[in-house]
Amino acid sequence: MLARMTSHLLPPQRVAIVGAGAIGCRMAACLERSGHDVTLFDGWAEHVSTIRQQGLELVERGLSSSHKVRAFHTAEAIEAVDASSFEWVLLASRGDDTPRFLPLVQALLAPQGVVVSCQNGIHEFAIAQALGVQRTMGCSMIFGAKLTAPGQVTAIEGEDTMRVGQMVPDGSARTDKLARLLNKCGSVTTTDNLVGYRWTKLTLNCMGNPLLLLSGLTGAELHAQAPVRNFMIAVAGEVQRAALADGARPEPVLGHSSHEWTAPDAQHNPALHEALRHHGELLGQRRLSMVADFEARGRTEVRDFNGLVVRKSMEHGLHAPLNAWIQQQVTALEAGERSVLARGLAPLHALI
Known part of the structure; x- marks a missing residue:
């Protein structure tokens, strides 16, 4: 069952994005533009270095904008940042990289933090088994982007929609909060049937x-x-x-x-x-x-x-x-x- 579309923004949030591919980078730029504190983690050294030195460049409809986000190589992540301090960890890696990144995700999460699978496929079960079902959420999306160079992502025009939900809906406001976090990335709708x-x-x-x-x-x-x-x-x-x-x-x-x-x-x-x-x-x-x-x-x-x-x-x-x-x-x-x-x-x- 789908709920109403959400239009209100959140106060600034501390967000980690694990997997700085096309989707992760476009989301990072959108979140930074909305005033959130964003840190990227990826294994591509040149990509990470370029973002550190020049910022993350987003190209939309032929127009370029630069976004100040922190970036770390996954190999140095734990030593480079304050661990256990992110309210949100968005997992935007390829699905087959999920087991490899789960220890990093767990280290980054604040005590009440939540991990959100922003991946294709169905990976919430594996995440919930490692981190707990109450800390596991999902975001299923149609969201076009392409990495065109290290540190540069191009938005591909078309439908940008997201459906967000919890593995086990518990009546909390957490799903709505996630929808408000992602509001500027596209049209966001909540669901109480995430697996479906x-x-x-x-x-x-x-x-x-x-x-x-x-x-x-x-x-x-x-x-x-x-x-x-x-x-x-x-x-x-x-x-x-x-x-x-x-x-x-x-x-x-x-x-x-x-x-x-x-x-x-x-x-x-x-x-x-x-x-x-x-x-x-x-x-x-x-x-x-x-x-x-x-x-x-x-x-x-x-x-x-x-x-x-x-x-x-x-x-x-x-x-x-x-x-x-x-x-x-x-x-x-x-x-x-x-x-x-x-x-x-x-x-x-x-x-x-």
Whole structure:
């Protein structure tokens, strides 16, 4: 269930952002601009050094602004700052880096501090196991950004929305406080069904993110193709079935329920096709996080997207062959065993 949109700002807060990638840096610039005290932590030495010496540069709509944020290499973090002093620790690292960064996150948190997963995938369970469910929150977002140089992040125009919530809603004002903290980063809405919304976002990531990488197309180009939409609907059905089997209550995906995405005739539902086509129009030129990860590092989060669906499906006696195929193709691309599909995905129709 989604609550009202929040519009009031918080007094200055002390915020640590672990993972100074594109999303972490854009969030840092937005928070600093709102008057908050922001410190970045990252493992890219040149990036950290540039931010220290020149500030963090944010480029939006062709205009550049400089933001004074502290930055530390993760290797020196504990010695360089006052530990256990941050009210908020936003974890914006890649999902597969979560175990490595949890000791740092724990050291940075103030006694009443909270860690917020600002990551793709569903990592709140691992965080809660290490730090406690009451100190674990999540922020699922559509938020475009790209690191264009050390110390420089460019905002990608398009929809900027965030859904924030707690692992176990307890009636406190903490979720609303987080929404007010992030107010200037985009349109923020609270939810009392964080896990269900995470599965909703995972559905979008599984059916779109890897296909953007494999095809070389933009969001608008990809979603304009009817055969690709057919494939996406079938992929979404696998994700939704895994979510339901795992006990989650997925929020509607692009306005449509789990029942619609998992129906036997889902691929013939014109409303689903129209929702995907419209979603592509909103994405426009965006190519999302998996493309950026691959271009920057040669690896992706496919194991935390489609791979998670495959693992959860197996746990519950289900099959997810399309998500398994996607994981296989992206893994082959990471290993240099294949290339992108020459701006198209014609072979997909044979898989469904």
